[in-house]
Amino acid sequence: xxxxxxxxxxxxxxxxxxxxxxxxxKALDMxxxxxxxxxxxxxxxxxILGARHLGFGGLNVTIPHKEAAIxxxxxxxxxxxxxxxxTLDFRQMKAFNTDAAGAIDALRDSGVELDNKGVLVLGAxxxxxxxxxxxxxxGATVTIANRTTAKAADLAAYMRSFGSVFGTSLDSLGExxxxxxxxxxxxxxxxxxxxxxxxxxxxxxxSQTVFDLVYKPLETPLLREARAxxxxxxxxxxxxxxxxxxxxxxxxxxxxxxxxxxRSARDAL
Ligand code: ATR
Numbered sequence: 001x002x003x004x005x006x007x008x009x010x011x012x013x014x015x016x017x018x019x020x021x022x023x024x025x026k027a028l029d030m031x032x033x034x035x036x037x038x039x040x041x042x043x044x045x046x047x048i049l050g051a052r053h054l055g056f057g058g059l060n061v062t063i064p065h066k067e068a069a070i071x072x073x074x075x076x077x078x079x080x081x082x083x084x085x086x087t088l089d090f091r092q093m094k095a096f097n098t099d100a101a102g103a104i105d106a107l108r109d110s111g112v113e114l115d116n117k118g119v120l121v122l123g124a125x126x127x128x129x130x131x132x133x134x135x136x137x138x139g140a141t142v143t144i145a146n147r148t149t150a151k152a153a154d155l156a157a158y159m160r161s162f163g164s165v166f167g168t169s170l171d172s173l174g175e176x177x178x179x180x181x182x183x184x185x186x187x188x189x190x191x192x193x194x195x196x197x198x199x200x201x202x203x204x205x206x207s208q209t210v211f212d213l214v215y216k217p218l219e220t221p222l223l224r225e226a227r228a229x230x231x232x233x234x235x236x237x238x239x240x241x242x243x244x245x246x247x248x249x250x251x252x253x254x255x256x257x258x259x260x261x262x263r264s265a266r267d268a269l
Contacts, residue, residue, distance in 0.1 A: 004055070005251060006035040008047055009062035013038070014216075016237075016265040017060055020244045023264035024256035032057065032252075041065065045072050048088065058089045058251045060244075066126065070095050081162065082133050084126060087247040096250055099127070100134030102243025103213075107182070109242070110234045112209050115139035118180035122198060123187035124151040124167070127213055129159075131186055136163025143180065145170050170198065177203040183226075185212045190220035197222040204229035212236055218269060237265050 007017045013036070021034035039047040044065050049072070051059055061069040066084035073095040079085040085095035107114060117140050121132055124146035132155065135142045141164040146152035149169040156167030168176065177183055177199050189195050191214050199222055204210065210226035215236030223233045241262035248256040 001031075001055075003032045003057040004035065004051075005032060005057050005059065006037050006051070007060040007062055008037045008039045008044070008051075008065060010038055010040055010064060012036045012062065015062065016240060016268055017062075017244060019264045019268040020241060020261040021248060024245075024248055024261050027257050027260050028254060030252070030254075039065070041068065044068055048072050052090045052093075056090060058087065058091075058247070060247055061086055061088060061095075063126070066097075078133075082130050084129065086243065087250055089250050091251075096247075097130060098243040098246035098250070099130035099239075100137075101246050102239045102241075103131045103184075103211075104134040104138055105242035105246070106234050106238040107209070107211060109238070110209070110232060112182060112232070112234070114182075117141070117182060119143070119182040119184060120145060120176055120180045122146070122170075122183070122185045122189075124148070124155045125186065128155065128186040131184060131213070132156075132159050132165060133162060135184075136165050139163065140182075142166070143168055143176060145173065145176060173198060174203040177208075181207070182209045182211065184210075185214065185220070185222050188214065190214040190222050191216060193217075195221060197225050199225060201225045201229040204231045206230035208232070209234060211239075213239060215240060216269065218266070237262060237269070241265055 025032045069085040075095040079097040082097045087096040119140045121144045144152040144167045152167035156165045159165040209232040211234035212220045213236045226233045245258040
């Protein structure tokens with residue numbers, strides 16, 4: 001019998017996960033299908049438990065449900081420490097977070113080493129939590145710079161249990177950018193066509209890597225600045241495909257072709 005997977009979110013209409021996972025199922029000739037399900041917060045628990053009892057293999061959980069998910073399905077250690085899950089596996093009845101590892105995989109697959117490297121993370125919201133956790137565990141020295149400085153300080157204080165993490169404001173950003181090897185944007189800045197990037201080409205050089213979690217547009221204004229400065233760039237689809245590949249492996253035990261997943265998402269975009 002066909003095994004069903006899916007993503008629950010609100011909104012979820014523009015999710016690229018169905019395209020990616022269905023491309024992998026097809027490439028591997030697996031009798032599985034992946035759908036998207038728009039679910040409001042007040043129905044999240046019913047939807048998740050219903051999917052489980054209907055015999056689904058698992059679910060991805062996206063915005064705004066990632067934090068609530070770990071109160072419905074028991075999280076593994078990583079999801080518990082991050083405080084959010086994006087992958088539910090109904091065979092193991094466990095909630096996982098593949099966002100942190102997906103971000104680290106995207107950097108490593110681009111040739112970026114993180115151990116003992118300096119990383120500046122812009123933003124201190126939900127996306128930053130997973131990324132900072134992954135970086136801290138990978139041995140990077142992380143500086144979180146946020147518009148609301150207190151949020152950067154709070155997140156840094158929490159993440160210091162897992163590695164070397166500091167919090168700061170967005171003031172004198174040029175100096176902060178020049179002091180690190182890798183700059184990562186976890187804020188929504190860049191999604192809007194008129195958004196001005198916080199980091200500009202004059203702050204960057206060729207030795208640095210700039211990674212933007214935003215994938216729509218694929219080349220954000222920030223990545224354009226990075227390219228103009230000759231810096232290495234990593235885009236948000238690279239991470240999206242890799243967090244998806246890790247979910248796929250949790251569910252099926254099979255390592256999917258991440259290149260096929262990534263290409264299908266790029267084509268769909
Ligand atoms: P997500 O879950 O996607 O990370 P979030 O939790 O709402 O979303 O966090 C958004 C982050 O982007 C926050 O760090 C926010 O800064 P504040 O904490 O000061 O609100 C940051 N952010 C959003 N819009 C921004 C802007 N125009 N300039 C700078 N930072 C911005």
